[in-house]
Amino acid sequence: MTKYIQRHSRQTRITHGVFISSCILLAITGLFVFVPPLTQALPASVVYGIRMAHRVLAAIFILFPIVSAIIAPKGAGHFFGKYLRKWDKDDITWLIRFVPYMLGPKRVHMPDQRIVKSGQIVADGMLILISLVMIISGFGLMFGGTGLKSVSLLFHDIGFVALILFGIAHIYLGAGIFQPYRHTVRLMFGDGKVSESDALYHWGHWAREELSSGANVVEKPE
Amino acid sequence: MADYAIFWDASKCTGCKGCQSACKCWNLLPSPLGKNVNEPTGSYQSPLDLNGNTRLLMTFQENEVSDDKKWGVEWSIGRRSCMHCVNPACATVCPSGALSVDEDTGFVRVQDDKCIGCQYCSGVCPFDVPRYYAGGSRINKCTACLDRVKNGGAKPVNGGTGTGNPRYSVPACVHTCSPAALDFGTREDMLAKAYARVQFLQNKPVNPCSTASVYGDVQLEGTHVIMVLKYAPETYGLPADPKVGILPTLTSWMKPLAAFVGVATIAGLGLSYITGLGYKRDTLHFDPDTEETIDMDTGEVVCVGDGHGHKIRAAADAASDAAVAAVATVADKAQEGEE
Numbered sequence: 001m002t003k004y005i006q007r008h009s010r011q012t013r014i015t016h017g018v019f020i021s022s023c024i025l026l027a028i029t030g031l032f033v034f035v036p037p038l039t040q041a042l043p044a045s046v047v048y049g050i051r052m053a054h055r056v057l058a059a060i061f062i063l064f065p066i067v068s069a070i071i072a073p074k075g076a077g078h079f080f081g082k083y084l085r086k087w088d089k090d091d092i093t094w095l096i097r098f099v100p101y102m103l104g105p106k107r108v109h110m111p112d113q114r115i116v117k118s119g120q121i122v123a124d125g126m127l128i129l130i131s132l133v134m135i136i137s138g139f140g141l142m143f144g145g146t147g148l149k150s151v152s153l154l155f156h157d158i159g160f161v162a163l164i165l166f167g168i169a170h171i172y173l174g175a176g177i178f179q180p181y182r183h184t185v186r187l188m189f190g191d192g193k194v195s196e197s198d199a200l201y202h203w204g205h206w207a208r209e210e211l212s213s214g215a216n217v218v219e220k221p222e
Numbered sequence: 223m224a225d226y227a228i229f230w231d232a233s234k235c236t237g238c239k240g241c242q243s244a245c246k247c248w249n250l251l252p253s254p255l256g257k258n259v260n261e262p263t264g265s266y267q268s269p270l271d272l273n274g275n276t277r278l279l280m281t282f283q284e285n286e287v288s289d290d291k292k293w294g295v296e297w298s299i300g301r302r303s304c305m306h307c308v309n310p311a312c313a314t315v316c317p318s319g320a321l322s323v324d325e326d327t328g329f330v331r332v333q334d335d336k337c338i339g340c341q342y343c344s345g346v347c348p349f350d351v352p353r354y355y356a357g358g359s360r361i362n363k364c365t366a367c368l369d370r371v372k373n374g375g376a377k378p379v380n381g382g383t384g385t386g387n388p389r390y391s392v393p394a395c396v397h398t399c400s401p402a403a404l405d406f407g408t409r410e411d412m413l414a415k416a417y418a419r420v421q422f423l424q425n426k427p428v429n430p431c432s433t434a435s436v437y438g439d440v441q442l443e444g445t446h447v448i449m450v451l452k453y454a455p456e457t458y459g460l461p462a463d464p465k466v467g468i469l470p471t472l473t474s475w476m477k478p479l480a481a482f483v484g485v486a487t488i489a490g491l492g493l494s495y496i497t498g499l500g501y502k503r504d505t506l507h508f509d510p511d512t513e514e515t516i517d518m519d520t521g522e523v524v525c526v527g528d529g530h531g532h533k534i535r536a537a538a539d540a541a542s543d544a545a546v547a548a549v550a551t552v553a554d555k556a557q558e559g560e561e
Contacts, residue, residue, distance in 0.1 A: 033317050033338065033340055034317070034477065034480070035317075035477065036317045036318070036319065036477075039317045039318045039319075039338060040318060040319050040336070044318060044320070044335060044336050044337055044338050047318065047338040048338050048339050048359050051338060051339065051340065096546065097546055099549070100545045100546050100549050102494045102497075103493065103494055103497050104497055104545060105497065105498050105501050106497075106498075106500075106501055107545045108545045108546070112525075144345070146344060146345055146347070146350055147345075148345075149341065149342070149344065149345030150315075150342075150345035150346050150467075150469045150470070150473070151469065152345075153315070153342055153345060153469075153473055154469055154472055154473050154476070157473055157476035157477075157480070158476065160476075160480060161476060161479055161480045161483050164480060164483050164484045164487060165483050165487050168484070168487045168488065168491065169487065169491065172491045172494075172495075177491075177495065178491075178494060178495065178498055179495070179498035179499060179500075179501040180498060180501055180503060196506070196507060196508060197503075197505045197506040197507070197518075200506040200507075200508055200515055201503060201506060204515070204525070207508065208508055208510075208513070208515070211508045211510055212510040212513075214510075
């Protein structure tokens with residue numbers, strides 16, 4: 001029997017799934033306006049249709065997490081609360097070692113972490129900030145006057161550049177493409193459970209607390 | 223590339239709106255036809271602003287005058303349309319190629335069938351010109367009647383030189399202007415004509431106009447609409463010092479920056495992936511009773527409680543610290559090398 005810790009609820013996973021799907025589709029549809037050769041490769045009416053689809057996706061991107069938070073306000077509070085914790089020495093050490101670790105996971109060992117790694121706080125915080133920039137500038141592009149529209153366009157583009165960096169890195173780690181992060185994909189796109197061994201490796205402090213309390217621990221045959 | 227320009231002289235314009243009508247007729251732009259369907263504006267100006275079916279609008283501004291020589295109202299009759307900038311910001315930001323500079327004339331060409339309705343052009347135009355039709359999905363603005371000009375529907379009038387090619391002609395507005403306030407020719411000729419006219423206005427013996435000026439020569443590094451103004455530009459609703467600002471330039475940098483960031487991110491993560499290949503992690507188990515974390519593959523205790531006191535852990539920490547120090551040393555050496 002292997003112990004698993006329930007890390008994410010079904011609602012969290014569905015919200016994340018819809019959010020990230022709409023985000024990826026927003027990036028793809030946005031490319032048809034951002035990259036002129038792509039824009040010019042298709043008939044204008046098709047690109048116009050893609051632009052309208054971009055707006056529908058944006059509505060889903062904005063509204064789905066809000067509806068989810070309204071349905072489960074406690075969960076939403078827990079979600080944001082875990083990012084607002086105090087940092088300790090391990091958090092700082094983790095961040096300092098991050099780049100050497102990414103380029104040499106066999107040699108560099110990372111310190112134990114709480115429920116979210118310090119790097120996760122930075123990366124997810126950036127993704128939330130980028131999302132807000134994209135939403136606000138998107139509204140500026142849709143409804144703004146002459147001056148606001150051009151400022152919004154610049155910020156929408158800056159947000160997109162930042163999204164490329166943090167989004168691809170998020171997918172690389174979250175989907176378990178990086179060897180030491182294997183199996184992490186099941187946390188959001190599977191049953192939301194993390195094995196005892198993986199939990200101890202990634203979030204040592206949190207895993208020990210959970211395994212000691214046993215509240216969210218289930219045992220399944222290997 | 224030859225440079226052509228539309229010339230407009232405010233001191234000759236009578237505000238007959240013939241040009242506005244000719245623009246509509248030639249370009250098949252509909253107008254409301256019902257009786258009194260246009261809302262009263264309290265002005266001769268109709269409609270009040272450019273719109274998806276109005277590319278050229280004559281503006282009427284009443285200026286109160288009260289001095290020892292004159293009193294009452296003085297009219298500023300203005301011409302509001304695309305200024306056809308020499309360096310058009312609208313064409314710079316247009317992703318679809320709907321707006322571009324016509325290489326034969328220098329005018330800002332419109333291919334509305336390419337327009338995707340993003341309206342980025344309206345965000346950067348210092349004259350607030352681009353308007354849209356079909357629910358905001360297609361741009362409409364002055365084309366300088368390139369279809370006429372390039373195919374020769376009429377001959378130069380009003381003393382202009384036209385394009386110098388018998389096949390070419392003049393825009394519809396120029397062709398219809400009865401007081402010869404409008405003209406068309408090479409930009410150089412139109413500028414010379416404008417400066418000569420301004421000199422005349424400023425020095426005429428009766429009612430000299432000291433505020434007369436040329437608009438479109440130096441503004442925004444030049445435009446392809448050259449105006450002779452009797453009064454200050456603001457009187458005609460024109461910005462005295464139009465500026466595009468740095469935003470379109472910054473926006474144009476975003477595309478190569480995005481490509482660079484994308485390629486660099488994928489390359490960096492690709493390198494990370496390669497260095498991670500073959501990585502194998504031992505299975506860990508935590509015993510809540512003893513608070514020990516055990517490596518199930520070796521049977522060793524790798525961590526006691528939340529502490530990091532075990533020798534294996536200490537050795538691992540030391541190895542990682544050494545790796546961090548090695549990276550820092552390489553970085554220091556690289557910096558020294560740069561210095």
